[in-house]
Amino acid sequence: MTDPRLAPTDRVVIIGAGHGGVQMAHSLRENGLQGPIVLLDQEAGLPYHRPPLSKSVLEASVAPEPPLLRAEAFYSSHEITVRRDTPAVRLDRHRRLVHLATGVPEPYDHVVLATGSRARSLPVPGIHLGGVAQVRTLSDAVALRALLVQPGQRVAVVGGGYIGLEVAAAASGLGHHVTVIEGAGRLLARSVSPEVSDCVLRFHADRGCRVELNSSVVAFTGDAGIVRAVELASGESVPADLVVVGVGGIANSELAVEAGLQCCEVTHGIVVDDWLRTGDTSVSAIGDCATFPSRFADGQIRLESVQNAVDQARYAAARLIHGSHEPYNKVPWFWTDQADLKVQSVGVARREESRVVLGSATSTEFSVLRFHHDFLVAVDSVNRPADHMAARRILSGGRRPTPAVARRPGFELKAFLLSA
């Protein structure tokens, strides 16, 4: 790579103050950047952890403290300027300026797009009724928590993905009558193996949650501006006092598109190369908003996860300052926490021909090894964190078990790792 590295006094502007943006600022300082670092935050408070928003924040018995990513003093001690409530509106790559909604534009030597993703909306009538909520920001979560305080309500969750199921677990734990409405034939269909989907379905059903698969929403209906029911394509009407929509995320790539940077037509992410560089050497993109080539996905992929945002930030910061010949190659991993069910996944299984279950898939403690052409591409673990940790090392390293090896009696991931 012959890219110019940052000069020690260069000025870096980071657009987006989520997990990736904050880690980027931190890692730039750790790697020795002395120049100004400006972190543009759309939101009014200090940057916070997102995973608790669909979990502990909803369950909090008193109004929760924001789960801050760093204490306020961190930003001043590391000379990181956080500009709160300051959305970027335009990227001028010729003049190297980030235009803001208000005020003087921010000049940069390098700009990092860490703009994240936003919650997808449902293009159906009634989506704007009162009582139809989403969970993306801290204020979304705080508002939803307040709505959930009064127990015994009928809560409809649209979307059986990570966010929807976490909200469903929290809501049923708080004493609500929960119905999960999912368009696919199984829960977490894009993320985990069918065995894990079945386990998660049983888990929620046992908690008294109703799950409607293969069901699409055609409208929300209500009266006096407040939602009363979710209308399904089947003609069924699901009564609801409160609806939470969690149907995936959309990359925030508009700034990049308008600035003429390449974006992916499939994932809508900002296209970066193996080194997380856009087509402009003064612009990097990391985290949810970036589509990058991954050896774990056998092609281009966009991932929405804390791990991806944080690891890409660390990598990009080190590359900008020290240069790097090694492409970004961290193994992707994900987790979800639903009441006392912990599901952890590592790797990406876009295609698979076979699976091997370790433990019993009818229990709530097992792992599923997923193979493409006899090559281990992903491992899902339910309440087996040791399997997950071993699988992360196995997928990061060299030797992987074949299905034949994994089917041998007594096979364990940890033992395999140690023997490798």
Place this chain on the structure above:
Amino acid sequence: MSKVTYLTEVAHTVIDIEPGTSLMAAAVANAIDGIFGECGGNAMCATCHVFVEEGPFTALPPISDAEEEMLDCTAAPRRPNSRLSCQIPATSELDGLVVRIAEEQL
């Protein structure tokens, strides 16, 4: 508030932690190098591994099954005094605790 000391090869930091805040969260909030807490404190990532070196050991909460399993998979090898700092909420009884941050977390 309880005072907890974090040791690394190069630094020695004392933090006053509010009751209920985990040792991981306090370390991350105060930008103590070497504690990552990537999963936000769910005993899922083992990137907040510490060795408890001094202080009121007996006031530490017991190790849960999840923590037990994760401690077997830490990047730096487990020792008898290993803990995940996200699983230790500060209490007044823990005042004076000294932990050494594991050198490898990732």
